[in-house]
Amino acid sequence: MTTDLPRPFKPRTAAAAMNALHVVLDRNPLWYAVSVLLMKMPPLYGVFTLLERLVKYRLFGCRMCGQCALPVTAYACPMTCPKQLRNGPCGGVSPDGSCEVYPGMRCVWLIAYERATEEGRQGDLRRLQRPIDQRKWGQSSWVNYWHGDDEGLWTAEEDFDNAPPLLPVLSSK
Amino acid sequence: MTDSVNGVVPAASETYRSAASHLQAVLQRGRFAVTAEIGPPRGANISPIRRKARLLRDWIDAANVTDSQSAVVRMPSWAGCLVVMQEGVEPVMQLQCRDRNRIALQSDLLGAAALGIPNVLLLTGDHPRFGDHPDAKPVFDLDSIQLIWTARMMREQRKLLSGRELKPAPDWFIGAVENPFAPPLNWRAERLGKKVAAGAQFVQTQFIYDIGVFTRWMEQVRNLGLDRKCFVLAGVGPVKSLRALEHMRQEVPGMYVPDDVVRRLRGVPGDRVAAEGLKLCSELIAEVRTIPGVAGVHVMAFGWEDAIPEILERAGLTRRVSPGDLLARSAGGPFDESVLG
Numbered sequence: 001m002t003t004d005l006p007r008p009f010k011p012r013t014a015a016a017a018m019n020a021l022h023v024v025l026d027r028n029p030l031w032y033a034v035s036v037l038l039m040k041m042p043p044l045y046g047v048f049t050l051l052e053r054l055v056k057y058r059l060f061g062c063r064m065c066g067q068c069a070l071p072v073t074a075y076a077c078p079m080t081c082p083k084q085l086r087n088g089p090c091g092g093v094s095p096d097g098s099c100e101v102y103p104g105m106r107c108v109w110l111i112a113y114e115r116a117t118e119e120g121r122q123g124d125l126r127r128l129q130r131p132i133d134q135r136k137w138g139q140s141s142w143v144n145y146w147h148g149d150d151e152g153l154w155t156a157e158e159d160f161d162n163a164p165p166l167l168p169v170l171s172s173k
Numbered sequence: 174m175t176d177s178v179n180g181v182v183p184a185a186s187e188t189y190r191s192a193a194s195h196l197q198a199v200l201q202r203g204r205f206a207v208t209a210e211i212g213p214p215r216g217a218n219i220s221p222i223r224r225k226a227r228l229l230r231d232w233i234d235a236a237n238v239t240d241s242q243s244a245v246v247r248m249p250s251w252a253g254c255l256v257v258m259q260e261g262v263e264p265v266m267q268l269q270c271r272d273r274n275r276i277a278l279q280s281d282l283l284g285a286a287a288l289g290i291p292n293v294l295l296l297t298g299d300h301p302r303f304g305d306h307p308d309a310k311p312v313f314d315l316d317s318i319q320l321i322w323t324a325r326m327m328r329e330q331r332k333l334l335s336g337r338e339l340k341p342a343p344d345w346f347i348g349a350v351e352n353p354f355a356p357p358l359n360w361r362a363e364r365l366g367k368k369v370a371a372g373a374q375f376v377q378t379q380f381i382y383d384i385g386v387f388t389r390w391m392e393q394v395r396n397l398g399l400d401r402k403c404f405v406l407a408g409v410g411p412v413k414s415l416r417a418l419e420h421m422r423q424e425v426p427g428m429y430v431p432d433d434v435v436r437r438l439r440g441v442p443g444d445r446v447a448a449e450g451l452k453l454c455s456e457l458i459a460e461v462r463t464i465p466g467v468a469g470v471h472v473m474a475f476g477w478e479d480a481i482p483e484i485l486e487r488a489g490l491t492r493r494v495s496p497g498d499l500l501a502r503s504a505g506g507p508f509d510e511s512v513l514g
Contacts, residue, residue: 082300083271083311087318088364090297091352091379092426100426101300113357126363128371131275131319131334160363160370 008099008108009061009080015115018075027146035146049140066136067150072124074115081108086129089113126160129153194291194346195263196235199469200375200404205462206469207490208265208377208406209481210237211257213248219256222248225478226260231492232482233262235292237377237471240267243425244304251281254290265348266290269298274314275323275334282324286343294348294377295320299426318371321349325372349373353390354383354429362393365403375404377471380421383431384460391464400466407461410473411480412438412450451480451487458488 025031038045056062060070060077069078069086078086082101089109092100099107116122130153136144144150199206209229214221222238229236238253254264266285268278285293297317301309315323323334324347331342349368353361365376381387387407394400412418418438421428434453441449454472461467470490472481 082302083297083313083316085297085313085316087316087367088360089355089357090427091350091355092299093355094426095354095356095429097356101302107356110356113360122360122363125360126367128318128322128367130322131315134314160366 006063006080006082006084007102008082008105008111009077010106010108010111011061011075011077011115012059013075015074015119015121018070019119019121022071025142027148031146032148035143038140038143039147045140045143048143049138052140052142064138064141065132066139066141066144067132067153068141068145069129069153072127072129072154073112074119074121074124076108076112076115078108078112078129085109086132088125123157123160126157127154128159130155193289193344194235196265196292197346197374199234205490206235206404206406207233207472207485207493208235208237208469209233209472209478210239210475211253211478212239212242212475213250213253215245215247217248219248219252222253222256223260226257226262228478229481230260230262232485232490233472234469234493235263235265237265237267237294240269240298241272241304242267242299242475244271244299244301244306244309246305251284251288251290254285255288258289263292264290265292265294267294267296268320269296270313270315270317270320271298271301271311274312278315278320279323279327279333282327282345283339283343286345290345292346292348293324294350295324295373296350303424303426317349318367321347321368321373322371328372346374347372348375348377350378351376352379352427353381353387354379355427358386358390359393361390362397362399365394366397366399369399369403373403375406375468377406378408379427380408380410380473381457381461382434383429384457386429387461388464391466395466400468404468405466406469406471407458407464407467408471408473409454409457409461410475411447411454411477411484413447413477413480414450415439415443415446447480451484454484455487458484458490462488 038048053062053064060075061080062077063079065079078084082099083090089107093107093110094100094103097106097110099105113125116125196206196208211222211225226236236257238250238257240250241247250266250268254266257264268281270278282293295317301307301311326332327339328342328344331339333339351361351365394405415438418430418435422430437453438446438449458470461470472484474481
């Protein structure tokens with residue numbers, strides 16, 4: 001599922017519905033407990049991760065980077081960009097909105113921009129996304145998120161106007 | 174020549190310790206800056222770079238040395254930078270994320286600082302699909318914004334992404350690129366804002382042929398206050414032939430040439446296209462100079478660098494500081510040739 005080259009994917013769900021669902025799936029003590037439990041039981045973790053993979057592949061073209069940016073990209077997956085850009089579109093988007101690598105396919109960041117604008121959440125796109133941890137490919141991003149491993153994956157919106165904190169150093173574990 | 178850039182000297186001068194960058198000094202003094210692009214050759218020979226550097230020396234404040242531009246293999250930017258330095262031209266080392274992971278990127282940045290290359294231009298890079306090795310593995314471990322952020326961290330926090338300390342910490346004048354003509358047009362200024370937040374101190378734009386779109390983008394840049402945090406150098410370049418024009422329109426990603434420009438170039442006899450392209454380029458420079466917040470121009474004439482002095486002269490941009498003055502700067506500065514052995 002992740003061996004094919006990344007290419008722009010138009011999400012199959014509305015951003016509004018996902019934003020609503022996110023409230024339920026947001027970090028809380030219950031989900032934290034679930035993440036701890038899953039991490040302790042590898043077979044269960046495997047099944048859970050497979051389910052996540054299937055659902056998110058179908059909806060977002062998910063490539064299982066294991067550190068999900070969807071909540072702040074209007075649920076258009078940046079890892080489906082051929083350059084896997086996390087911080088917005090490159091300079092090669094055609095005047096008609098096509099991806100420079102796959103003419104005829106709409107730039108996934110353009111899709112993200114349009115969806116974010118519709119939802120009044122353009123500010124999300126201003127967040128600086130730090131480099132991803134390449135060791136997390138294939139892991140469950142839901143577990144990583146609930147467990148708090150994703151803290152600092154992106155900056156606050158305000159950091160756009162005031163210089164952002166220096167890059168958080170990734171743990172070396 | 175006018176000595177004011179919008180009457181404002183960007184705050185960058187206060188935020189960063191003065192780099193050994195002549196380009197930065199020119200911009201901070203509010204002088205209209207001129208940079209140009211030098212493409213290294215495909216082959217193990219430095220004389221083409223030498224020739225181009227000599228040609229441009231009196232006319233520019235710094236020269237960008239491209240980094241396997243358009244995903245076509247060429248001599249590396251750092252090597253080209255050393256050659257232009259020997260010719261008394263200050264280099265801007267371009268560095269892209271397509272061919273390197275974060276280890277190689279940070280390593281090259283350290284090399285630049287250690288060799289006295291005072292300016293770096295950090296970009297994502299064209300996809301290999303457009304180059305001479307479409308079968309290559311695209312790296313894109315970091316994107317341009319993350320690379321700019323990393324460079325700033327190396328300079329100010331004196332650390333690598335790993336957290337390891339750097340002794341001594343490197344220093345460069347950090348640059349970025351932006352394309353005001355690629356969708357979403359209304360978000361391009363904000364994207365520059367992200368680069369500025371990450372640490373970009375100057376930006377060079379994509380080729381400008383549509384002055385209307387550029388003017389609107391600059392308005393948004395000013396509204397976000399970015400022209401006071403980052404020096405904007407407007408990207409321009411001459412069209413040499415109708416074939417080059419078609420290549421730009423059809424094959425170069427992110428290029429936008431409006432119909433009136435196409436009509437103008439097609440409207441002249443075949444042997445007059447180059448002259449018309451040169452004239453058009455000069456006119457564009459003169460026009461962008463009048464736009465508030467534009468701190469300089471960046472001239473890209475790939476394979477036609479010979480035309481640059483005439484273009485600048487016609488646009489009313491006189492020769493820069495004399496080579497003698499430039500070389501006088503070299504004592505312990507960015508032109509220290511002792512590093513070359």
